[in-house]
Amino acid sequence: MRVFIALKTTSYEERLFKILEDIKKEIKGDIKWVSKNNLHVTTKFLGEIEESFLKEVFKITEETSKFSKPFSFEIKGISGFPKRDFARVLFFSIVDVDKNIESIMRRLDKDFERYHFKREESYLPHITFGRCRTSYINLDEYKFGDFGFIVNAFGLTVYESILMNTGPIYKEIETFNFHN
Template sequence: MRTFIAIEIPFFREIEELQKSIEGRAKLVEEENMHITLKFLGEIEEKLIEKIKKIVEECKVDKFKISLQGVGFFPNERYIRVIWIGIDGYEPIVKMAKCIDEKLSKLGFEREKGYVPHLTVARAKGRVSIMNYDRFKNLKFGEVDVREVKIKNSTLTPKGPIYEDVAVIQL
């Protein structure tokens, strides 16, 4: 099963406005798939889920609040592959992600090179730009009370990924 660990994010009207302002060929992230990835695990055997859940439990922090703010690009503004929204108050996310990454490396998972918490809103399939970029570049999109972390299964389909909860860990 293709799996990742994430924090689900509600779909704010401002995110929809940003997505509608993207010009060019881009695959928009669906409303129901908005999340911040803590760790992408890739293809794993189902028997590993309990060990992974235990690691997430060991690494969890108290519930916290984040703000979705500003727009950025991977790898950079001149060559856009991913359009994302930044996270203000991301320290607890980084703390959990580093802990999960370290403990999962002992199970043979590859270590992250440089974790940057972000909310992906679109993936470029060619040249893209954002109409009225100045309006969005520092915009506050919304606040989120983070109360849980999920282990999710991702099934790839021609219409896009379908995500299912495998485990929910309360903070």
């Protein structure tokens, strides 16, 4: 099974999807857009695991959630990987002044490393909304309206990613709330 861990938050998908509709009208290119139901903030991508390892995934995720408190962050702006003016992955930027998300990402990275999972090269929290299939896009060529809004994070959810011809389906397996 293909698994990842993401933040459990207050709802933002509808709002982002409305912004995304405007973005789709502006950006030209061969882009695979992320569906509204698949917008999320990944904290650790594990990839293919044996179902028997799920118990350990739950244990590590629960431990991480015990060391975290509910917090807020801002979704603000648009950028891309590997860089804004040469973007292959398009995403909504996140402003997390206290670096709560980065702290969670680092902790999960450290705990899963002992099981030979690769550490992340970058701890840049974001919400992917599109992937360029054949080329890159210079996001500096576009003018997007300013937006920014606050989202509350209150836990971590373990998801299964089921790959389909029409795109992935993300199925919630288990959620662990942060401790107050």
